[in-house]
Amino acid sequence: MKTVAILGSPRPKSNSTALARKILEVAGAQGAETQEFVLNKLQFKGCQACETCKTKLDHCVLEDDLTQVLEAIHQADAVVMATPSYFGEVSGQFKSFFDRTYSFLNPDFSCRLAPGKSSVFIMAQGQSNLNLYTDVHPRYEMWLKRYGFVSNHLLRMNGPRPADSVSERQDLIAQAQEIAKNLMGTATKTAADKW
Numbered sequence: 001m002k003t004v005a006i007l008g009s010p011r012p013k014s015n016s017t018a019l020a021r022k023i024l025e026v027a028g029a030q031g032a033e034t035q036e037f038v039l040n041k042l043q044f045k046g047c048q049a050c051e052t053c054k055t056k057l058d059h060c061v062l063e064d065d066l067t068q069v070l071e072a073i074h075q076a077d078a079v080v081m082a083t084p085s086y087f088g089e090v091s092g093q094f095k096s097f098f099d100r101t102y103s104f105l106n107p108d109f110s111c112r113l114a115p116g117k118s119s120v121f122i123m124a125q126g127q128s129n130l131n132l133y134t135d136v137h138p139r140y141e142m143w144l145k146r147y148g149f150v151s152n153h154l155l156r157m158n159g160p161r162p163a164d165s166v167s168e169r170q171d172l173i174a175q176a177q178e179i180a181k182n183l184m185g186t187a188t189k190t191a192a193d194k195w
């Protein structure tokens with residue numbers, strides 16, 4: 001079981017990162033091989049729309065720090081994606097990463113990834129109202145399903161909260177733990193996560 005986290009916040013003490021790391025910690029304690037990538041520390045470009053991945057290659061032609069991230073997703077059983085909410089969307093770092101996953105698609109838009117992976121989408125926002133931004137995850141989940149992900153979990157943190165304040169949200173830590181157990185196939189029947 002290999003679990004990879006893609007971390008989209010630039011904040012060193014990011015709440016979305018902390019929740020993703022909690023999932024890695026619990027999965028790791030149960031025997032998962034874990035790996036994380038902090039996008040803000042990587043040097044990479046967004047998709048260049050060159051279409052080489054649809055014409056000449058079965059992967060992205062760009063060779064930069066994101067190359068290893070895209071390869072890690074190929075190898076992973078579960079992918080944890082964490083991002084802050086910026087202007088009602090994901091962070092720019094996360095969006096640039098996600099655009100590069102265009103290379104996962106064949107020319108006929110079937111997917112090059114092995115099917116059956118799990119995903120966790122974590123989004124932290126400043127606003128307290130969780131009825132805001134409900135459109136974000138479904139849009140990414142639509143593509144994750146196209147990429148063959150079969151089990152897609154959502155974990156959202158509302159604010160206002162300062163950085164490094166996840167410890168005040170034991171409810172979300174419990175959800176993260178339950179999602180990790182679900183990824184590992186050891187969840188209880190009272191799983192609080194969403195599919």
Ligand SMILES: Cc1cc2nc3c(=O)[nH]c(=O)nc-3n(C[C@H](O)[C@H](O)[C@H](O)COP(=O)(O)O)c2cc1C
Nearest residue numbers: 009011014015016084085086087088124125126127
């Ligand atoms: C550029 C920028 C844009 C933001 N836009 C929003 C927003 O539209 N809605 C919102 O609720 N919070 C917004 N926030 C607040 C962040 O989503 C919030 O601080 C979140 O907890 C950050 O996640 P992190 O701790 O993982 O970095 C914004 C913050 C920044 C820096």
